[in-house]
Amino acid sequence: MIGNSFRTPYLALSIAASLLALPAPARSQQAAPSPSSAPRDGENVADVRALSDAIRELQSQVQILHSQLSELRSEQDQARAEARDLRIELSLTRARFAPGTSPAYQPVSSSTLHAPLWPSSSVSPAEPTPAAPAQQQPTADRLGKLEEDQQLTDAKLNDQYQTKVESGSKYRLRLSGMVLLNMFSNRGAGVDNQDFPTLALEPQPLDSPGSFGGSLRQSQIGVQVFGPDIAGAHTSADVNFDFAGGFPDTPYGTSTGLVRLRTGTVRLDWAHTSLVAGQDHLFFAPLAPTSLASLAIPALANAGNLWSWTPQVRLEHRVPLSDSSSLLFQGGILDSFTGDSPSDYYRAATAGEKSGQPAYASRIAWSHRFFGQDLTAGFGGYYARQNWGFNRNVDGWAGTTDLTVPLGHFFEWTGEFYRGRAVGGIGGGIEQSIVLTGPLTDPATRLFGLNSMGGWTQLKFKPKPKFEVNGAFGQDNPFANQINLFSANPSYYDSFVSRNRSSFVNFIYQPRSDVLFSIEYRRIRTFIFGGDSPDANHVNFSLGYLF
Numbered sequence: 001m002i003g004n005s006f007r008t009p010y011l012a013l014s015i016a017a018s019l020l021a022l023p024a025p026a027r028s029q030q031a032a033p034s035p036s037s038a039p040r041d042g043e044n045v046a047d048v049r050a051l052s053d054a055i056r057e058l059q060s061q062v063q064i065l066h067s068q069l070s071e072l073r074s075e076q077d078q079a080r081a082e083a084r085d086l087r088i089e090l091s092l093t094r095a096r097f098a099p100g101t102s103p104a105y106q107p108v109s110s111s112t113l114h115a116p117l118w119p120s121s122s123v124s125p126a127e128p129t130p131a132a133p134a135q136q137q138p139t140a141d142r143l144g145k146l147e148e149d150q151q152l153t154d155a156k157l158n159d160q161y162q163t164k165v166e167s168g169s170k171y172r173l174r175l176s177g178m179v180l181l182n183m184f185s186n187r188g189a190g191v192d193n194q195d196f197p198t199l200a201l202e203p204q205p206l207d208s209p210g211s212f213g214g215s216l217r218q219s220q221i222g223v224q225v226f227g228p229d230i231a232g233a234h235t236s237a238d239v240n241f242d243f244a245g246g247f248p249d250t251p252y253g254t255s256t257g258l259v260r261l262r263t264g265t266v267r268l269d270w271a272h273t274s275l276v277a278g279q280d281h282l283f284f285a286p287l288a289p290t291s292l293a294s295l296a297i298p299a300l301a302n303a304g305n306l307w308s309w310t311p312q313v314r315l316e317h318r319v320p321l322s323d324s325s326s327l328l329f330q331g332g333i334l335d336s337f338t339g340d341s342p343s344d345y346y347r348a349a350t351a352g353e354k355s356g357q358p359a360y361a362s363r364i365a366w367s368h369r370f371f372g373q374d375l376t377a378g379f380g381g382y383y384a385r386q387n388w389g390f391n392r393n394v395d396g397w398a399g400t401t402d403l404t405v406p407l408g409h410f411f412e413w414t415g416e417f418y419r420g421r422a423v424g425g426i427g428g429g430i431e432q433s434i435v436l437t438g439p440l441t442d443p444a445t446r447l448f449g450l451n452s453m454g455g456w457t458q459l460k461f462k463p464k465p466k467f468e469v470n471g472a473f474g475q476d477n478p479f480a481n482q483i484n485l486f487s488a489n490p491s492y493y494d495s496f497v498s499r500n501r502s503s504f505v506n507f508i509y510q511p512r513s514d515v516l517f518s519i520e521y522r523r524i525r526t527f528i529f530g531g532d533s534p535d536a537n538h539v540n541f542s543l544g545y546l547f
Contacts, residue, residue: 171228176547177221178516182293183214183541189534191524196294198302199430199500200526200536217243217257218295232270237278239264244296263309274316276332279309282426283316283330284363284380285400287416289458289472291506292518293540301427303474303502303524304454306400306418308426311335314361324369328378333358336384337425338396338433351386351433352425355393359384363400373406386422386433386449394434394449396422415457422449429478430497435486448486451479466510473503483529496529516544 184195187210191197195215220242227235245260247253265278285306291299298307314332321327336352336359352359365378380400387393398420405413424433429452438445456474476499483496506520520542525535 292542300474339424355385417455
């Protein structure tokens with residue numbers, strides 16, 4: 001349409017130029033008339049006047065043509081701008097509904113903190129298709145929405161692909177992390193930890209009805225390097241730290257948390273197979289609830305959520321079943337932790353390490369695209385031999401199930417459950433692994449692995465990419481028959497913790513890809529054998545900045 005509009009004024013200009021060229025030969029003929037046909041003076045004056053009128057008319061037409069050309073240029077620029085906006089809108093729509101596409105924002109699942117340092121246990125839901133065609137929406141609203149979406153998309157792309165730091169070698173190095181401020185208040189019973197509590201404790205004489213404080217020790221720093229291809233595999237490595245490693249014994253030490261190693265891995269990734277070695281999350285219990293209030297340890301720890309950062313070597317193999325379905329096989333060996341407290345400077349072997357063999361674990365997971373997200377069901381197993389001295393061996397084991405189920409475009413349900421024995425070293429049994437008939441140092445004392453079961457579940461509501469609401473509940477339950485039999489000889493605590501429940505609800509808002517706000521309310525109730533069941537209320541405000 002634009003091309004046809006330009007063709008008409010160009011034709012008119014050509015005709016005008018031809019008309020302007022005609023008077024010249026006419027004047028030449030008038031300048032040298034034949035003697036027999038010389039024009040009269042009146043006729044010459046009339047011809048000149050007519051020629052002047054024709055020139056003025058042509059000048060007027062040329063001005064009109066110039067005006068039309070300016071209008072056409074303006075219309076062309078507007079058409080180009082509209083086409084650019086429509087291309088952006090089309091790209092965003094394709095990105096939202098394309099299979100396998102997931103957003104950059106994944107709040108905050110501790111199981112994925114190593115890869116970006118920003119957690120989520122799930123894939124966010126796709127945006128719904130607008131009920132009315134885009135052409136019927138007001139132009140200002142469409143442009144505003146396109147500018148907002150484009151700004152968010154550009155920020156996400158920059159965050160994903162920008163090289164943060166260049167190393168001295170030829171290989172790319174990236175520095176990332178999060179500065180996280182937590183302001184918190186506790187009411188009710190005392191808690192085991194003020195800024196990210198997991199247990200409610202019986203009141204002590206010096207306790208107050210509540211407490212208030214702030215902390216930055218859950219902030220994180222990560223470094224990732226991308227190396228050369230080896231045997232057809234892409235190589236990479238990463239290491240991640242936070243500041244929740246305890247407090248120095250100095251004045252004002254409460255606000256100067258010690259740096260702590262979280263995870264660090266080396267990866268070799270082929271097309272369908274990966275080899276991972278280092279200290280990492282438990283791959284047979286991969287999920288964690290979404291929370292900004294508890295990143296130093298995963299949310300709902302000691303309430304059914306198995307977790308540990310464990311040295312391990314594992315192999316992963318992915319088998320595509322179709323365009324929308326796949327299987328994942330994982331297996332590996334791990335350091336056999338049992339929850340023993342180390343000494344200050346020297347590392348002594350734990351009961352699991354004294355067995356002389358590693359722990360073994362495996363997992364199989366099936367995934368299928370559903371509502372533009374992954375519906376995943378996984379099943380895992382874990383075994384660790386433990387030697388508690390005097391040839392007293394315990395077989396620790398756990399069976400796990402993890403589920404991620406999209407419920408339409410706005411809701412998602414996730415959960416993880418376990419049944420095990422002597423699994424205090426990986427967060428089960430409320431960190432209690434064994435029960436004893438007497439002191440551990442007495443060779444006559446018999447001990448048994450503590451049976452337990454637990455799990456957690458979470459419902460996520462995400463109406464917009466920038467905002468989500470999460471509600472979760474978890475419980476860990478050691479078996480009462482063993483606690484009743486050996487209640488006089490607790491293993492780690494002053495008294496047995498026979499059950500622990502925790503629930504929370506939070507709101508997470510991300511106005512930009514690098515800024516996060518969250519408010520969370522958490523309630524904890526702990527059942528102590530032979531005592532009360534105190535409960536505590538924890539309120540947490542979080543402000544995070546990703547870099």
